[in-house]
Amino acid sequence: MTTTSLTKTDDHSTPILAATGVTMRFGGLTAVRAVDLTVRPGEIVGLIGPNGAGKTTFFNCLTGLYVPTEGRVAYQGTVLPPKPHLVTQAGIARTFQNIRLFANMTVLENVLVGRHTRTKEGLASALLRLPSFRRAEQASKERSMELLEFTGLATKCDHLARNLPYGEQRKLEIARALASEPGLLLLDEPTAGMNPQETRATEELVLAVRDQGTAVLVIEHDMRFIFRLCDRVAVLVQGEKLIEGTSETVQADERVIAAYLGTPFEGAPGSDEVAEVEAAEAHQHTAQTEDGQ
Amino acid sequence: MTIHTTTLDGTSPPLPLSPTLARALTAIGTIGALISTFVAWTWTTSFPGNLTVTGYPGGLQLITLTGAVLTTVYLIVGYGIRGLRWLAPAGTSGPVLYLALGTLGTTWYTLLAITVDLGGLANLEPGGYIAAATTLIAVIGALGLPTDSATDPRPSPNAPGPPSWYRLRRALASVPPQRAKPLPVWAEILAIAIAFGIGLYLFTYGIDTEYAELFLGYLILTSFGFAALNSAGLIARLTALTTKHHNIALAAAFVAAACFPFTQDNDTYTSVGAYILIFATVALGLNVVVGLAGLLDLGYVAFLGVGAYAAALVSGSPESSIGVHFPFWAAMLTGAAASLVFGVLIGAPTLRLRGDYLAIVTLGFGEIFRISMLNLNGTTGPDVTNGSMGIPNVPSLKIFGFDFGENHNILGYPIGPFGNYYLLMLLVTAFVVLVFRRAAESRIGRAWVAIREDETAATAMGINGFRLKLLAFALGATLAGLAGTVQAHVTTTVTPEQYQFAGPVPPNSAFLLAAVILGGMGTLSGPIIGAALLYLIPAKLDFMADYQLLLFGLALILLMRFRPEGLVADRRKQLEFHETGQLDVPDQDRLPGQGIGITKAEA
Ligand SMILES: Nc1ncnc2c1ncn2[C@@H]1O[C@H](COP(=O)(O)OP(=O)(O)O)[C@@H](O)[C@H]1O
Ligand SMILES: [Mg+2]
Numbered sequence: 001m002t003t004t005s006l007t008k009t010d011d012h013s014t015p016i017l018a019a020t021g022v023t024m025r026f027g028g029l030t031a032v033r034a035v036d037l038t039v040r041p042g043e044i045v046g047l048i049g050p051n052g053a054g055k056t057t058f059f060n061c062l063t064g065l066y067v068p069t070e071g072r073v074a075y076q077g078t079v080l081p082p083k084p085h086l087v088t089q090a091g092i093a094r095t096f097q098n099i100r101l102f103a104n105m106t107v108l109e110n111v112l113v114g115r116h117t118r119t120k121e122g123l124a125s126a127l128l129r130l131p132s133f134r135r136a137e138q139a140s141k142e143r144s145m146e147l148l149e150f151t152g153l154a155t156k157c158d159h160l161a162r163n164l165p166y167g168e169q170r171k172l173e174i175a176r177a178l179a180s181e182p183g184l185l186l187l188d189e190p191t192a193g194m195n196p197q198e199t200r201a202t203e204e205l206v207l208a209v210r211d212q213g214t215a216v217l218v219i220e221h222d223m224r225f226i227f228r229l230c231d232r233v234a235v236l237v238q239g240e241k242l243i244e245g246t247s248e249t250v251q252a253d254e255r256v257i258a259a260y261l262g263t264p265f266e267g268a269p270g271s272d273e274v275a276e277v278e279a280a281e282a283h284q285h286t287a288q289t290e291d292g293q
Numbered sequence: 294m295t296i297h298t299t300t301l302d303g304t305s306p307p308l309p310l311s312p313t314l315a316r317a318l319t320a321i322g323t324i325g326a327l328i329s330t331f332v333a334w335t336w337t338t339s340f341p342g343n344l345t346v347t348g349y350p351g352g353l354q355l356i357t358l359t360g361a362v363l364t365t366v367y368l369i370v371g372y373g374i375r376g377l378r379w380l381a382p383a384g385t386s387g388p389v390l391y392l393a394l395g396t397l398g399t400t401w402y403t404l405l406a407i408t409v410d411l412g413g414l415a416n417l418e419p420g421g422y423i424a425a426a427t428t429l430i431a432v433i434g435a436l437g438l439p440t441d442s443a444t445d446p447r448p449s450p451n452a453p454g455p456p457s458w459y460r461l462r463r464a465l466a467s468v469p470p471q472r473a474k475p476l477p478v479w480a481e482i483l484a485i486a487i488a489f490g491i492g493l494y495l496f497t498y499g500i501d502t503e504y505a506e507l508f509l510g511y512l513i514l515t516s517f518g519f520a521a522l523n524s525a526g527l528i529a530r531l532t533a534l535t536t537k538h539h540n541i542a543l544a545a546a547f548v549a550a551a552c553f554p555f556t557q558d559n560d561t562y563t564s565v566g567a568y569i570l571i572f573a574t575v576a577l578g579l580n581v582v583v584g585l586a587g588l589l590d591l592g593y594v595a596f597l598g599v600g601a602y603a604a605a606l607v608s609g610s611p612e613s614s615i616g617v618h619f620p621f622w623a624a625m626l627t628g629a630a631a632s633l634v635f636g637v638l639i640g641a642p643t644l645r646l647r648g649d650y651l652a653i654v655t656l657g658f659g660e661i662f663r664i665s666m667l668n669l670n671g672t673t674g675p676d677v678t679n680g681s682m683g684i685p686n687v688p689s690l691k692i693f694g695f696d697f698g699e700n701h702n703i704l705g706y707p708i709g710p711f712g713n714y715y716l717l718m719l720l721v722t723a724f725v726v727l728v729f730r731r732a733a734e735s736r737i738g739r740a741w742v743a744i745r746e747d748e749t750a751a752t753a754m755g756i757n758g759f760r761l762k763l764l765a766f767a768l769g770a771t772l773a774g775l776a777g778t779v780q781a782h783v784t785t786t787v788t789p790e791q792y793q794f795a796g797p798v799p800p801n802s803a804f805l806l807a808a809v810i811l812g813g814m815g816t817l818s819g820p821i822i823g824a825a826l827l828y829l830i831p832a833k834l835d836f837m838a839d840y841q842l843l844l845f846g847l848a849l850i851l852l853m854r855f856r857p858e859g860l861v862a863d864r865r866k867q868l869e870f871h872e873t874g875q876l877d878v879p880d881q882d883r884l885p886g887q888g889i890g891i892t893k894a895e896a
Binding site: 085109115 | 728734739740742747749755757768
């Protein structure tokens with residue numbers, strides 16, 4: 001509903017992210033099995049699936065925190081080495097499902113750390129305090145403050161990250177990720193634990209991020225959030241990609257419904273969504289499967 | 294009704310006395326104690342410090358007198374006299390209680406020491422009994438003073454234990470001070486200067502104490518006095534000032550430290566000062582590794598050793614296996630470079646390990662260094678270090694014709710060899726302080742702290758974990774090596790036994806780590822204060838040498854239980870001055886470094 005036109009025009013450009021045959025095994029457990037996924041410039045792509053489906057593991061494979069057992073991940077056509085810092089340098093930034101801020105650093109410092117790859121003042125320059133060091137430091141601070149304005153945290157820049165309320169900690173994770181000027185932002189359950197107002201604000205934030213030219217791949221359990229925002233949605237069940245398509249296609253798919261009914265959600269919002277999906281199913285019967293590639 | 298009771302409960306003191314009675318008791322007790330110091334406490338001069346004279350105080354009586362005077366001052370401030378309120382921006386009941394306790398502690402300790410040293414209570418004169426009784430009365434009175442703040446959220450009334458215990462903890466808890474009236478800049482700078490002047494005086498007094506009893510009495514009163522000033526809110530004020538004018542504060546600290554040798558008329562205690570500086574500088578170097586980057590290094594003293602050995606070998610010592618004599622600047626560079634190389638060689642393979650593994654491997658490497666130095670003696674290995682004999686007769690330094698081994702007159706004050714080395718070492722310390730601060734407040738320093746806080750998240754933010762950890766390790770090693778080059782000349786002999794993992798004489802790896810943790814990890818002043826305490830206390834209380842490590846362990850356990858962040862708290866102190874009151878999250882200490890509400894599996 002939001003950006004069909006954009007998606008269409010960019011259909012033929014190089015995908016910003018192309019994951020091919022990503023498989024991740026932990027001993028006997030195959031957490032992710034031969035998953036293909038593409039994200040094109042300017043897209044918001046959703047990744048949904050029941051708990052334990054392997055969504056976070058897939059993110060970890062994309063960002064180099066895990067070395068995938070098989071498969072490869074390419075960013076703008078170049079294959080990424082499985083090293084987290086190189087992935088970030090290339091232009092993929094992420095947030096974490098269980099917030100991983102630098103708790104004893106201030107809000108501003110957290111964002112400044114996010115700028116690490118986009119600045120290069122080394123130890124020598126820090127010790128000598130040359131004018132170039134001061135300039136770079138100043139520029140970093142300004143850019144970080146802009147990001148804090150953007151996420152609505154500017155007034156709290158001097159607070160310790162650990163003292164922020166939960167919703168603001170999630171926002172700070174987004175600001176910190178944006179500080180590395182990514183071409184693709186990976187969000188792992190950005191609204192988990194948020195109240196409806198905060199969720200709405202996060203939706204706006206994600207749209208604003210996309211409007212600034214950053215593609216977004218988002219894991220989320222809140223179906224309203226997914227279906228409002230995403231141009232495409234992929235469903236992961238037991239490590240395998242079940243289906244990928246527009247919100248309508250996915251909502252209508254029987255197997256998605258089965259998967260969700262088979263493994264019910266934790267918490268109240270989930271059960272709402274199941275009801276919604278069921279309702280949708282009553283109207284439509286066309287199921288459509290689509291491959292990432 | 295409920296609210297009413299809680300409020301009453303909030304200010305009600307540990308002892309249910311009426312405020313007037315409590316004040317009167319404290320005043321009577323304090324003035325009694327004050328007077329008692331002018332009376333004889335014992336009959337014989339065989340207890341050090343002559344406490345036999347009626348008419349003026351002597352020895353440990355002076356400490357009691359100081360405690361009583363300070364208590365009186367805070368009692369008077371408690372009457373709300375204009376012009377004195379700045380002494381207690383957070384209230385006076387806490388400071389009075391702490392000071393009364395400190396006076397009681399030091400007095401009773403003195404009387405106990407007399408009884409034990411001279412063999413029996415019979416050695417106490419009536420003056421002693423009066424001192425004991427009056428200090429006790431003062432404490433009882435102080436326990437009845439209304440507690441300073443009812444709004445302080447900690448400790449909560451639901452805390453376990455009897456209510457009186459809870460009230461006592463409340464009475465001793467520190468209360469955030471009221472906001473300061475803005476002072477003119479010159480007044481703020483003057484305040485900083487005065488504070489460092491007092492600091493220098495206290496340090497000099499402690500180092501100059503001639504007998505262990507006096508030092509212990511001094512230690513008891515200064516600890517309680519410090520707690521009192523903290524409870525009065527003055528420490529928080531001072532921290533705010535030094536944060537605001539940090540360059541001036543650093544300069545003031547440097548000047549105060551440089552004044553120290555000029556207060557001494559011989560070299561006895563200046564040597565203690567020089568050793569403290571060496572220890573403190575190395576601790577600050579370790580703070581880069583442990584405090585900033587969060588790498589637990591248990592073999593750090595080896596880098597000091599590398600620097601010292603390198604400097605000793607090129608010092609022109611007749612016992613050196615290399616017959617060269619470098620000028621000191623070249624020796625310093627050699628020592629620092631040797632340490633740097635050694636640091637990279639050890640760091641490169643080990644820094645891929647995390648946590649406990651790194652600690653064990655660095656511990657191993659520290660011992661390997663010491664044992665190698667033992668074995669490079671010509672029989673079990675090539676002859677480089679003379680084995681356990683070490684490299685003796687490291688000649689004294691000569692820089693621009695200034696011989697560090699001789700007495701000099703500087704500005705009319707006699708400065709001995711240790712004084713010279715103290716001043717040289719102070720320059721090295723200042724350099725290390727500068728490096729530490731500049732490194733910490735930069736992109737690199739932030740990356741180190743990020744790695745310390747959460748290495749996975751740090752790498753996901755684009756930080757090359759291994760490279761930055763190696764950089765921290767190498768910088769830490771270089772700084773220790775630099776200190777080592779001076780150490781070789783101060784000790785004049787470099788032996789493997791100086792560089793153990795743990796031993797009774799600092800610096801060794803265990804004491805270095807303790808100085809960092811005790812002082813406050815990641816802070817600038819913490820490790821320096823920690824090192825000063827850890828050097829001075831064992832040096833002064835040599836009669837306890839046999840129990841020293843035991844007491845040291847006990848002190849560390851107590852500290853970690855009651856103040857896990859160390860003596861100097863990192864950042865939080867600064868942040869407490871934000872008007873937003875964001876620290877209202879109760880009981881921070883109980884939530885160690887974690888985000889809230891983590892429910893799902895690790896990312
Ligand atoms: N490091 C790991 N070692 C072993 N098993 C893992 C590891 N990480 C994830 N898993 C397993 O992989 C499966 C998928 O987990 P995850 O990716 O967190 O699911 P989701 O994010 O979709 O809820 C789970 O069964 C989980 O236990
Ligand atoms: Mg997950």
